[in-house]
Amino acid sequence: MHKHIQPGVFLLLFLAIGCRTQSPVATQLPQLSPAAQLAQQNVDATIYQNMSAEVYRLFQQGYELAKIRLDANLARPHTLPPAVIVDIDETVLDNSPYQVTNAASGRTYSPETWKQWTAKASAKALPGAVEFLNYAAGKGCAIYYISNRETDELGPTLRNLASEGFPMVDTAHVILMHGTSDKTTRRAQVAATHYIALLAGDQLRDFDESFKNRSVDHGKPLVDAQRDTLERYFIMLPNSMYGTWLDAVSGKPLEGKPVNKGAVLKKNAN
Ligand SMILES: [Mg+2]
Numbered sequence: 001m002h003k004h005i006q007p008g009v010f011l012l013l014f015l016a017i018g019c020r021t022q023s024p025v026a027t028q029l030p031q032l033s034p035a036a037q038l039a040q041q042n043v044d045a046t047i048y049q050n051m052s053a054e055v056y057r058l059f060q061q062g063y064e065l066a067k068i069r070l071d072a073n074l075a076r077p078h079t080l081p082p083a084v085i086v087d088i089d090e091t092v093l094d095n096s097p098y099q100v101t102n103a104a105s106g107r108t109y110s111p112e113t114w115k116q117w118t119a120k121a122s123a124k125a126l127p128g129a130v131e132f133l134n135y136a137a138g139k140g141c142a143i144y145y146i147s148n149r150e151t152d153e154l155g156p157t158l159r160n161l162a163s164e165g166f167p168m169v170d171t172a173h174v175i176l177m178h179g180t181s182d183k184t185t186r187r188a189q190v191a192a193t194h195y196i197a198l199l200a201g202d203q204l205r206d207f208d209e210s211f212k213n214r215s216v217d218h219g220k221p222l223v224d225a226q227r228d229t230l231e232r233y234f235i236m237l238p239n240s241m242y243g244t245w246l247d248a249v250s251g252k253p254l255e256g257k258p259v260n261k262g263a264v265l266k267k268n269a270n
Pocket residue numbers: 087088089090091201202203
């Protein structure tokens with residue numbers, strides 16, 4: 001059919017195609033609000049934490065290792081009565097449903113929605129946690145829950161831990177945050193009267209506050225420097241959703257602004 005088109009028409013077509021290169025060809029993606037952009041950036045991490053059999057197994061594995069380490073440490077000489085210290089969030093209780101709700105509704109963490117979640121007292125125990133802490137209690141250990149939940153979350157936190165079957169859930173053993181996220185003083189309170197046989201957490205800071213420093217190679221040299229102590233006394237559990245590791249790279253989610261992770265990745269690309 002082209003053979004019937006006059007030469008002048010070809011010229012017009014050529015000009016028309018030439019002009020089109022000046023206008024956008026690709027369809028623009030819908031504009032998301034900054035909060036929604038930030039929520040989307042966390043989606044794969046949240047799916048991994050909430051849904052994967054891999055994380056499910058990592059928790060089981062962590063608490064299996066905890067039993068081995070606890071037995072070894074209880075066999076070491078000690079004079080004070082033994083204790084185990086655990087963090088709460090993403091260590092013994094699973095808050096990934098809160099993060100899933102955030103991602104699904106295009107919002108990010110806020111203290112208000114977080115407290116609405118904890119007030120429900122409906123978080124499930126993480127795999128292996130109840131079994132391990134009851135095992136430790138059976139071996140004569142006091143169990144201390146040192147958490148950066150705030151003191152006004154104490155009531156529902158106690159109810160939630162008790163309903164999931166955790167041992168020693170009372171105001172003496174559940175120690176929440178009094179102003180500072182640094183747990184050093186709270187750990188020292190327990191260490192004053194107990195031999196701390198094991199700690200478990202989803203953050204290295206659940207073991208030692210010095211791990212807040214991520215200035216050199218994301219803090220990995222500090223891990224190497226304390227490796228023997230970590231191996232003996234700390235069980236590291238996975239949290240792909242939030243933490244000091246992420247704050248150090250892209251700022252706290254509380255700041256509510258979208259993070260250019262592309263720029264972060266380019267800086268670290270080879
Ligand atoms: Mg935690």
